[in-house]
Amino acid sequence: MGHEGYDDIYELVKAKSNLNREEFENLVDRVYEMNKGMINRRAAAIIVAKKFGVDTFDIMYPPIKGRLIEVGPIRKARSPSGITPFVLFAVVNENQRIQGVAFGEHHVNLLRANEDKPILIRGYSRAKLEKYSGIKITERSTIEILDESAVPPLEKLDSAWSPSLKHIKETRGAWLVKVIVLDQTVTEYSACPLCGKAVDMIDDKWLCPEHGEIDMPRAEKIWRFMLGDDSGVYPAVYFKEPPYDSLIRRQVVLKGYFKEDEFYIMKIYHVSQEEVIKVD
Numbered sequence: 001m002g003h004e005g006y007d008d009i010y011e012l013v014k015a016k017s018n019l020n021r022e023e024f025e026n027l028v029d030r031v032y033e034m035n036k037g038m039i040n041r042r043a044a045a046i047i048v049a050k051k052f053g054v055d056t057f058d059i060m061y062p063p064i065k066g067r068l069i070e071v072g073p074i075r076k077a078r079s080p081s082g083i084t085p086f087v088l089f090a091v092v093n094e095n096q097r098i099q100g101v102a103f104g105e106h107h108v109n110l111l112r113a114n115e116d117k118p119i120l121i122r123g124y125s126r127a128k129l130e131k132y133s134g135i136k137i138t139e140r141s142t143i144e145i146l147d148e149s150a151v152p153p154l155e156k157l158d159s160a161w162s163p164s165l166k167h168i169k170e171t172r173g174a175w176l177v178k179v180i181v182l183d184q185t186v187t188e189y190s191a192c193p194l195c196g197k198a199v200d201m202i203d204d205k206w207l208c209p210e211h212g213e214i215d216m217p218r219a220e221k222i223w224r225f226m227l228g229d230d231s232g233v234y235p236a237v238y239f240k241e242p243p244y245d246s247l248i249r250r251q252v253v254l255k256g257y258f259k260e261d262e263f264y265i266m267k268i269y270h271v272s273q274e275e276v277i278k279v280d
Contacts, residue, residue, distance in 0.1 A: 006045035008062055012054045019052065057123055064121040064135070065146070066093030067154050070174035070257070070266070071111045073210055077103070087111060088129070090173050091119065092159040093151060099134035099173070101127060107137050110145070116267070118151035120144040132172070155253065155269060165263065166231035174257040174266055180277060181247040182233065183226040190217035196239060198222075227263060236263035243268060249275035 010024050019027075024045075032044040039047075046059060072088040086103045089111050100121075102111055121143055127136035137143065154160050155176065162168045162175035189198050192208035199206045199217045206214050223238040225247065236256065244250070253270040256263050 006042045009042070009045045009049050009054070009059055012058055013049050013052050016054060017052045024048065055123075061124055061126070061135075064091060064093075064098060064124070065151060066091040066098065066119065067151050067157065067160070068111060068115050068117055068119050069097075069154065069160055069255070071115050074108055074112070079103075091121070092154070092157050094157060095159070097159040097173075099129055099132055100124070100137060101129055101134065102137035102141075102143075104137075104139055107141070107143060110143055114145055116154055118146040118148060120146055120150075154255075164231035165227060165229050165234050168256070168263070169234070169258045169261075174255055176253065176255050176269070177229070178251065178253050179227040179229050181225050181250055181252055182228050184242075184246065184248055185224050186221055187224065188219050189222045191220035191239075193218050196220060225265070234263050235261070236265055238265040238268070243271055247271060249277040249279075251276045 006028070010021060013019055013024060027048045028041060028044045031047050032039065032041050035044070046056060049059065050056065068089060069092045070090045074085050074087055077084050077086055084103050085105055085108045086101055087108050089100050089102060091098045091100065102108060121135070121137065121141065123141040124135040124137050127134055151157075160176045162171070162177045165177060165179060168175050168177060190201075190206070191197065192199050192211055192214055193216070194214070195208065195210045197208055197210055199208045199214065201207075206217050208214050220239065221241075223242055225236040225238065227234050227236045251272040252268060254265050255267045255269065256265040258264070
């Protein structure tokens with residue numbers, strides 16, 4: 001946005017008042033003429049916006065609207081007030097993919113309960129997150145869950161898609177991708193009764209990566225797939241019930257991420273009705 005542009009500011013004013021564009025322009029002109037030589041029209045628009053209750057923080061950091069494509073596991077950080085939970089997350093919309101970190105129990109629980117949902121984020125700040133730039137959500141930030149119609153479905157957002165499994169392996173985070181299932185098997189594993197994640201036996205104790213020590217795991221099924229696309233063949237795991245008994249030779253649209261050499265499937269969105277790979 002250029003120094004003279006202020007369409008974004010008017011949109012914020014319109015959300016808080018019945019002021020039409022012509023009325024807004026007249027007020028901007030008046031403030032600009034009264035202070036000509038000291039401010040430009042964008043600055044005049046900011047002064048007008050403040051009179052209508054617009055938070056200048058929203059002007060410096062415009063609200064972000066998109067779909068929550070992924071939310072990481074809960075982590076803990078030390079702060080002056082004690083131990084604070086936080087999660088890494090990513091939002092996608094029609095224009096971009098935005099990485100972020102959210103602090104505080106309220107934000108953590110809200111994000112983890114609304115994956116794939118449309119959200120609106122206000123009051124964030126910019127932050128350096130490991131090897132990339134992103135946004136930071138703190139106690140002064142707000143996250144609003146929007147109606148489904150507010151943002152196109154995840155499958156229609158270009159920034160949600162990866163061109164290949166190889167790209168996902170070389171890039172951080174969860175992506176949508178279209179693949180062919182070459183083979184599948186099912187086995188059992190010991191799972192946390194609270195979250196369903198695999199647990200390990202360490203020093204005669206069952207330990208969950210999310211909840212720590214637990215009394216007794218439960219037996220769950222794990223589906224292992226061999227996935228292929230034009231970039232290669234990759235092993236994958238899925239911890240939920242597939243939509244069909246067999247996905248072999250079907251084209252599948254799914255979301256997932258790589259953990260070392262293994263692809264973790266988070267959600268299956270679409271499975272072709274028939275086998276797309278012919279062997280006869």
